Amino acid sequence: MHAAQDAIEPPAPGAPGSEPPTVREPTEPREPAEPKHDQGSPATRTPTGAETSTGPEQVGQQGAHLTTAQGARLRDTDHSLKAGARGPTLLQDHHLREKIMHFDHERIPERVVHARGAAAHGVFVGYGNAESVCRATFLGKDVKTPVFTRFSPVVGSRGSADAVRDTRGFATKFYTDEGVFDLVGNNIPVFFIQDAIKFPDVVHAAKPHPDREIPQAQSAHDTFWDFVGLHTEASHHVMWQMSDRGIPRSYRMMEGFGVHTFRLVDASGGTSLVKFHWKPRLGVHSLVWEEAQLVNGVDPDFHRRDLADAIESGAPPQWELGIQVFPDTPEQTFEGIDLLDPTKVVPEELAPVQPVGLMTLDANPTNYFAETEQVAFHPGHLVPGIDVTDDPLLQGRLFSYLDTQLTRLGGPNFAQIPINRPHAPVNDMLRDGWHQDAVHSGAAPYKPNSLDGGCPFFAGADVEALTEVAATVPEGHKVRESPASYADHFTQPRMFFRSLSPVEQEHTIRAYTFELGRCYEEAIKERYLGVLAEIDADLCAGVARGLGLDVPSRGPTGDVGVQRAQDMPPSPALSQVGQEWPVAGRVVGIVVDTDTDRGQVDAVRRRAIGDGLVPLVIAAHGGQVDGTSVQRTFATTRSVELDAVLLASCPPPAPDADPVGDAGAAPLDPRIAVLLQEAFRHAKPIGAWGAGSAALDAAGIPRSAPGVVVDENADTVTPEVLALLGRHRVWERLTGASAS
């Protein structure tokens, strides 16, 4: 390990910010949600708590009178002004014209990528241990900074589904005392391309086909695989996407990565290179493929709902911000890895991720459009102590994010939209333009001036942002080419695949097989098999078998001059299997009926709530069953919203339903049979006691299977099931041909 990595210490256990807040009892699901606290009187602060000088930003529905936009009171909003009850509508009806005009313009262009998103407010608390490498004050010990984080699939449009196979955005706005810092990352630490000039190309390839605009929100189509087969620098990113990382269980259970290498500057001007990581307290977990497909039908808003419910129920998700620190050498490499190449990771085993602060997301947005839709991130929003590097992907992004907001948010004043307003004082010399909210005083928005007393003044070198670090710019001719080190496209995907557990490898093989299997062009499939052959022979053989094609004998034929794959040691940190994680915020279904022992169910619920879980009682009908409140009925629940199932009964089918299960087994409601079979296939822990055990037999689930816990009493079953939940899934069930 290099000395630069030793520079900071992880926080001591018990240090401020290192403990999760106490989890309150989760609220029971309810529809519709209670009115939000701020649908009342106008506030004088922005949604993130910044003071506003331009009047009320949060306007509720509960004023005494309905008015026009001009404040004129209205007596009717249901009838237009007409010449007689059956006569034509009169142009003079201002309310009609204003109402329709405004409605006609309610939509703004969706983001060209990351159109669909979900976001939350929170706070970041610095541990104070990064001060030796970075002078940004928000990393200081116990410094609290408001944040707003938006998560987003990349490809789908605003109305698409959440659980698609895709990369996820992970963008955080820190409203620091020194100005806004945006960390605009993804849940995958590498990117498709090495140079921003290719971004329009990769997005055109990934988006739906231009003729029929299908498929929506997925990469399983010809243009995507055509592009990535011909641009093999994408191989590493594609490998992550085809792995379980491409279908996260929850935004709360995703890592985040700044992707690029950034430059940190310390108080005396010393610099280091750094990669940013977000580590979720709940661990990194994924859906299984069949589950993801069901989710997209059953609950297309699965991730959005999960984030909002967890926050509302008092289980706010948390992530530690971590950094990998590298010496700022002229070569800008570490252990032979080019730090300016955004298709490469530095394995954590070579450069440990050192935690420098904790983010807690504890408040849902009040208004989706005002906050989640209008938030404008930018990798160039930097504070003193954090600087960019020459990574050509990052350099291009510095242009794109400013530019896109002009169209999306309708002009150059988007920094004045409440969600985007800095908490640090703003004293720019930018003036006028569409949607100018400020009423600037003064006569001389230029410098130097003598008319406004010379104001505003310049900052000292110790607090200025956007510092020009005296990094050496390599001399040479102007060229359109990449450095030789960018030609290694296969070493790291090989390392990634070989770092996965067998069950994760199997999922990855199936994902490639499915996606390529959805392509029509044989040549595209064959070309990509060539890429896989270069990465790993078993991977290639598995996919070729599924496609019914020959294993190619040659490597890729796409990019010219690409290097052969080298062997790197595997990085165990890349696997999601084999660790224990907190279970807070997980959902446990409890199936009850009139024969259920209510005392036992109450005890299970108390235990689950005590551990921060969300127990859902499931019964044949809503309301109450023998005094126990029901949260889901057999008609309104599906297995995919549950992380584990507990059976306190074997509810029989409705009188008019067809019987299911083996002859001789107790009759079971077919919807519960399906729920159990899915939960079993998706390797979820299942527990049963008393009459509940008979439901297992009726659904054809072996009592002796791994992760199936059966006993006479809930007291013994529940702790075992919750312990299994800590491993996320019963991985043993996910091997073999029947695995999902």
Ligand code: HDD
């Ligand atoms: Fe980007 C949005 C992340 C490369 C151009 N990007 C966007 C968002 C995230 C990322 C999380 C959504 C932000 C939000 O929630 O509003 N993008 C990345 C990462 C990249 C990356 C991690 C590579 C490491 N992006 C990238 C390149 C370009 C863009 C190379 C263009 C040259 N990205 C955009 C954009 C978007 C955007 C078109 C769409 C909406 C927006 O910016 O505000 O400008």
